Amino acid sequence: GIQVEQSPPDLILQEGANSTLRCNFSDSVNNLQWFHQNPWGQLINLFYIPSGTKQNGRLSATTVATERYSLLYISSSQTTDSGVYFCAVGGSTDSWGKLQFGAGTQVVVTP
Amino acid sequence: EPEVTQTPSHQVTQMGQEVILRCVPISNHLYFYWYRQILGQKVEFLVSFYNNEISEKSEIFDDQFSVERPDGSNFTLKIRSTKLEDSAMYFCASGGQGAGEQFFGPGTRLTVL
Numbered sequence: 001g002i003q004v005e006q007s008p009p010d011l012i013l014q015e016g017a018n019s020t021l022r023c024n025f026s027d028s029v030n031n032l033q034w035f036h037q038n039p040w041g042q043l044i045n046l047f048y049i050p051s052g053t054k055q056n057g058r059l060s061a062t063t064v065a066t067e068r069y070s071l072l073y074i075s076s077s078q079t080t081d082s083g084v085y086f087c088a089v090g091g092s093t094d095s096w097g098k099l100q101f102g103a104g105t106q107v108v109v110t111p
Numbered sequence: 112e113p114e115v116t117q118t119p120s121h122q123v124t125q126m127g128q129e130v131i132l133r134c135v136p137i138s139n140h141l142y143f144y145w146y147r148q149i150l151g152q153k154v155e156f157l158v159s160f161y162n163n164e165i166s167e168k169s170e171i172f173d174d175q176f177s178v179e180r181p182d183g184s185n186f187t188l189k190i191r192s193t194k195l196e197d198s199a200m201y202f203c204a205s206g207g208q209g210a211g212e213q214f215f216g217p218g219t220r221l222t223v224l
Contacts, residue, residue, distance in 0.1 A: 030210040041200050041218055043154070048212035086154065090210055096166040097142055097209045101154040 002027045002091040006102035013077045013109045021072040021105045023087030031090030031097065032063050034072050037104070038083050046072070046085075077109045113137045115216035117203050123222045127192050132219045134186045134203030143186045144204040144213060145178065147171070154202065160186065161209070193223045 003026040013019055023032075034046040047054050047061040049070065054061055058077075063070040074081055084106050088099040116135045124130050136143050145157040158168040160178055177189045186205075190197055200220050204213040 031212070033212065035215070041148075041220065043202060043215045043218070045212075045214065088154070092210075094167075095209050096159045096161065097206055097211070097213065098144070098156045098159055098167055098169075099146070099154075099204075099213060100156065101146075103153045 002029070002089060002100050004087060004089055004100050004102035006085075006087055006105050008105060009103065010106045011108070013074075013081075013107065015077060015079060015109055015111050017077050017109075018073070018075045019077060019107070021074070021085055021087075021107075023070040023072070023089075023102055025068050025070075025087075025089045027068070028092040029065065029068075029089045030092045030094075031088075031099065032070055033088045033099065034061055034070070035086045035088065036081075036083050037086060043086070074107070077107075079109045079111055082107055082109045115203055115205055115214050117201075117216035117219050119219060120217065121220045121222070123224065124193055126195060126223055130190050130193055130221065132188045132190075132201050132203075132221070134188075134205075134216055135184050136186055136203065136205030137207075137214055138184070140205035140207050140214075142166075142206040142209055142211075142213075143178075143180070144206075145188045146202045146204065146215075147199040148202070148218075149196075149199045157188075190221075193221075195223050197221060198223045 084104040
């Protein structure tokens with residue numbers, strides 16, 4: 001199956017700092033989603049971005065499908081940004097849409 | 112905005128007992144999924160469901176697991192005889208297209224004692 005690698009595994013930021021999280025995948029995809037897992041375990045949908053660039057407030061994401069990676073940018077980080085960020089992809093040969101998740105990036109934003 | 116809901120939010124059960132986890136997907140969606148996340152690990156795919164039948168399942172989804180869409184709104188995951196290693200967060204998701212965006216519910220945390 002498709003392999004998904006996220007980096008870095010852990011990230012400690014001071015409030016106000018900017019950061020970039022990376023997701024590499026091993027094959028062509030027709031779905032890529034970024035999630036934020038909050039302290040209660042809920043997966044919050046950040047972006048559906050199989051290609052291109054999107055922005056939502058302080059967050060933005062870019063997927064370069066031909067080079068098999070996606071980036072999530074967090075600007076002016078806040079303590080509420082803490083949590084685990086997951087990238088999940090759906091392979092282009094999989095018509096039923098199953099998502100393969102990466103191992104996540106644990107982000108801690110300190111005041 | 113429509114959302115996926117799951118009940119219960121937390122279930123505690125004894126080993127060997129049957130549990131049913133319930134989900135109400137977004138009403139006009141046709142594709143339904145269950146995923147699980149063991150504490151501290153990544154989210155894993157269990158099963159996808161379309162047109163009232165399983166379309167794909169993972170190695171985890173053995174004979175102890177079953178899924179059902181008993182009416183037009185609910186989507187359930189049944190574990191027949193729970194094991195300690197079934198303790199995890201279970202997420203339901205739905206999508207309008209096979210390869211489109213999936214919308215996740217808040218999860219059910221299952222604890223098997």
